[in-house]
Amino acid sequence: MVLLPTLLYVFILIFSQQAYAQVPPPQVLPLDPLTPEEERVAEAVARADPRVQQLLGSGRQRLIEVAFLALKPEDEARTEDDEGRPIRIGRHAAAVFIRYEGNLGVNAIVDLQRRLVTQVESQDGDIVPASFEELAEARELALQNKELHHELELTKYDVEGMRLLAIEESDPCWKHRCLELLFRRSGFYRVGLPRVIVDLTTQTIRVEGGTR
Secondary structure, eight states: OOOHHHHHHHHHHHHHHHHHHSSSOOOOTTSSSOOHHHHHHHHHHHHHHHHHHHHHOSSOEEEEEEEOOOOOOSOGGGSSSOTTTTOOOOOEEEEEEEEETTTTEEEEEEEETTTTEEEEEEHHHHHGGOOOOHHHHHHHHHOOHHHHHHHHHHGGSSSEEEEEEESSSTSSTTSSSSEEEEETTTTTTOOOOOOEEETTTTEEEEEEEEOO
16 A cells, blocks of 8 residues: 555656756847856856966956846848847857956957857956955955954954045055955944955055044
8 A cells, every 4th residue: 555655656756857857948048147157158268268368467366257248240130030039149248357466457258159259358457346256355354364353343244345446656556456344233334443445456454544
């Protein structure tokens, strides 16, 4: 009496697995957001490009973001939407890197279908946004500073970061990537604390002012 339900359960399980395996993966449409796999491909293809490698050099650098990019094809016929067929514009991504030495941004346009870089350009690092990974690094550098960690009890705060752009050569952040850390607890930003400025280029911390 127990064997039949057991066999029935095994049969249903096997049938369900086979049915699931026969379901094709969802089709990625031309204007859909990038999938995680496409983001990984875009970064790998960009890093393998000799032009990108030359601009990034051998020093410290980081991937800032991989963004979806909709490009109109040169062949106008490919932009016509046939019945039952999506517009054929391909899939492209922009991989943006920062090279800390010289504060240089590197932007690579990747054709995901052909897996090649179609365009590479450099840009002023000041216009390259800060990434979540940079904020995490800045917070970790602050936590590693024993005096600062003890004085501000950093683990009690939610830490956010704000980009600092120097406008004078005398500023220590001139041509460097700097973040000022902001401290929030219970939904309120704390005032009167010292300014904590993290220089990601030199991986150092500067503390200014504050009532303490």
